[in-house]
Amino acid sequence: MAPKSEKNGAKSNGKSKAKVPTTSKSKNEKPASVPLALSAIILILAFIGGILTPPARQLINELTAGSIDTTFDESNASIVSNHLPHVPCTQTNLDNYLHATPVNGLHIICFEALKFNADMNEKSYSPDVSRRRRIAESNALRLTFYKKSFTPKLKRRVLIKEPQIVTSFGADSYRHIVRELGLRPSGSKKQPWALFSALGEKIVDETSGPAGFNESVLNRLASSEMVILTEGGNWIWPGVAEGFRRKVDVTSPNKEPREVTIETLSLKPLVVSIEGFLDEEECDYIAEKAGPMVQYSQVSLMDKDKGKAASEWRTSQSAFLNSMNDEILTEIDHKVASLTRIPKNHGEYAQVLRYGHNEKYDSHHDFFNPAFYKNDPGTMRLIENGKRNRFATVFWYLTDVDEGGETIFPRYGGLPPPRDHAQCSVGLKVKPQKGKVIIFYSLDAAGELDDYSLHGACPVGEGYVKWAANKWIWNAPMHFIPE
Numbered sequence: 438m439a440p441k442s443e444k445n446g447a448k449s450n451g452k453s454k455a456k457v458p459t460t461s462k463s464k465n466e467k468p469a470s471v472p473l474a475l476s477a478i479i480l481i482l483a484f485i486g487g488i489l490t491p492p493a494r495q496l497i498n499e500l501t502a503g504s505i506d507t508t509f510d511e512s513n514a515s516i517v518s519n520h521l522p523h524v525p526c527t528q529t530n531l532d533n534y535l536h537a538t539p540v541n542g543l544h545i546i547c548f549e550a551l552k553f554n555a556d557m558n559e560k561s562y563s564p565d566v567s568r569r570r571r572i573a574e575s576n577a578l579r580l581t582f583y584k585k586s587f588t589p590k591l592k593r594r595v596l597i598k599e600p601q602i603v604t605s606f607g608a609d610s611y612r613h614i615v616r617e618l619g620l621r622p623s624g625s626k627k628q629p630w631a632l633f634s635a636l637g638e639k640i641v642d643e644t645s646g647p648a649g650f651n652e653s654v655l656n657r658l659a660s661s662e663m664v665i666l667t668e669g670g671n672w673i674w675p676g677v678a679e680g681f682r683r684k685v686d687v688t689s690p691n692k693e694p695r696e697v698t699i700e701t702l703s704l705k706p707l708v709v710s711i712e713g714f715l716d717e718e719e720c721d722y723i724a725e726k727a728g729p730m731v732q733y734s735q736v737s738l739m740d741k742d743k744g745k746a747a748s749e750w751r752t753s754q755s756a757f758l759n760s761m762n763d764e765i766l767t768e769i770d771h772k773v774a775s776l777t778r779i780p781k782n783h784g785e786y787a788q789v790l791r792y793g794h795n796e797k798y799d800s801h802h803d804f805f806n807p808a809f810y811k812n813d814p815g816t817m818r819l820i821e822n823g824k825r826n827r828f829a830t831v832f833w834y835l836t837d838v839d840e841g842g843e844t845i846f847p848r849y850g851g852l853p854p855p856r857d858h859a860q861c862s863v864g865l866k867v868k869p870q871k872g873k874v875i876i877f878y879s880l881d882a883a884g885e886l887d888d889y890s891l892h893g894a895c896p897v898g899e900g901y902v903k904w905a906a907n908k909w910i911w912n913a914p915m916h917f918i919p920e
């Protein structure tokens with residue numbers, strides 16, 4: 438919905454008013470239902486590298502001549518979506534998202550709402566002018582791209598002046614994004630790309646099409662300012678660097694929001710760790726509830742392994758825990774969705790694991806590689822021939838294990854595939870620690886299978902029992918768990 442604009446002297450609900458110049462074209466019209474108050478200039482003008490070409494400058498000068506004043510109602514909530522976090526594109530903030538090497542499918546875009554005066558100078562504001570007002574007054578948007586979340590060297594700046602017709606401005610922004618980032622249409626192979634606030638709230642995705650980039654979407658993008666685009670369409674916590682720590686709020690319906698620290702353990706594959714994510718009672722409850730149910734585990738057999746016993750790879754016991762009608766598990770489902778910023782209905786029920794002395798799980802992938810399930814129509818249907826897949830594993834450690842029992846990532850840092858999938862010496866090893874969870878991503882930000890996500894469980898030392906659980910999150914709603 439547009440912020441309400443009124444002409445000179447018109448009533449504005451007694452709220453504070455801002456002046457929103459419009460072009461001469463709109464002089465005798467109802468001044469634009471102004472998205473970002475992007476009132477009426479005819480063409481999109483692109484500034485590349487921040488330089489406005491002389492003909493474009495002239496054109497803007499002509500079009501902005503003879504502006505009139507209008508007012509808008511600041512109380513209109515649609516002007517700025519307050520519930521989205523505003524993360525300005527300062528260098529410090531960018532440093533929390535940029536990587537030293539390119540990241541497939543993960544892009545940063547800064548959407549800055551600007552206001553150009555009739556003389557084509559950018560208006561500068563005193564700090565006490567609200568963002569809401571600045572956005573509402575703006576007549577231009579600067580898009581700065583950090584393709585593949587890489588260092589500013591790959592950055593390109595594009596400034597778009599708004600057109601007369603609001604929808605075309607949005608549509609043109611959409612097309613700019615597609616072109617700048619070289620986005621491929623999702624089709625039958627991948628999920629649609631999506632744009633998120635810097636903290637993972639989804640703003641809009643490819644399915645909206647150019648027409649869906651309406652003024653409310655543009656407002657949300659500009660009010661977020663730093664925006665993250667994932668080509669695979671699901672939120673991924675940018676790893677930034679090994680050892681990088683990010684504090685985020687996690688919510689669930691019946692508990693106070695809690696701040697947790699997400700620490701990057703590895704970029705290749707992307708593995709992050711959150712200590713104390715589950716509290717002691719939750720860990721005990723899960724292990725106790727699953728206790729009577731666990732059985733020696735099954736694994737999904739690839740075509741080449743049909744007929745083999747699962748115990749060749751996996752000697753642990755497991756059970757799926759249905760969280761329906763279980764308040765504690767439902768609360769945890771919410772908490773996981775809040776942590777990953779991926780809706781609850783993308784998740785499977787938790788698969789609880791019990792490993793006794795020497796029990797282990799050889800390294801494997803959690804995704805289903807369609808190339809290996811060609812003769813398995815059930816799996817091919819489930820994964821829609823590869824469009825749908827397990828995206829992330831939130832792995833819960835429910836007990837401390839001081840000897841063995843680590844989760845191992847043998848391809849850590851880009852190592853070649855191991856000859857022996859049972860080896861537990863080379864790679865990243867994550868020690869089981871009660872209440873800790875790790876998230877590792879089986880698909881990258883582009884939605885492609887990440888072979889480096891290979892992982893396994895090392896044999897548990899004598900005298901210990903490892904309780905843990907897989908919470909598998911798909912790249913699309915699977916509705917195993919209702920929303």
Ligand SMILES: O=C(O)CCC(=O)C(=O)O
Nearest residue numbers: 798843844893894905907
């Ligand atoms: O137990 C572990 O550390 C890993 C288990 C695992 O990868 C699985 O169950 O898929």
Ligand SMILES: [Fe+2]
Nearest residue numbers: 801802803892
């Ligand atoms: Fe696994």
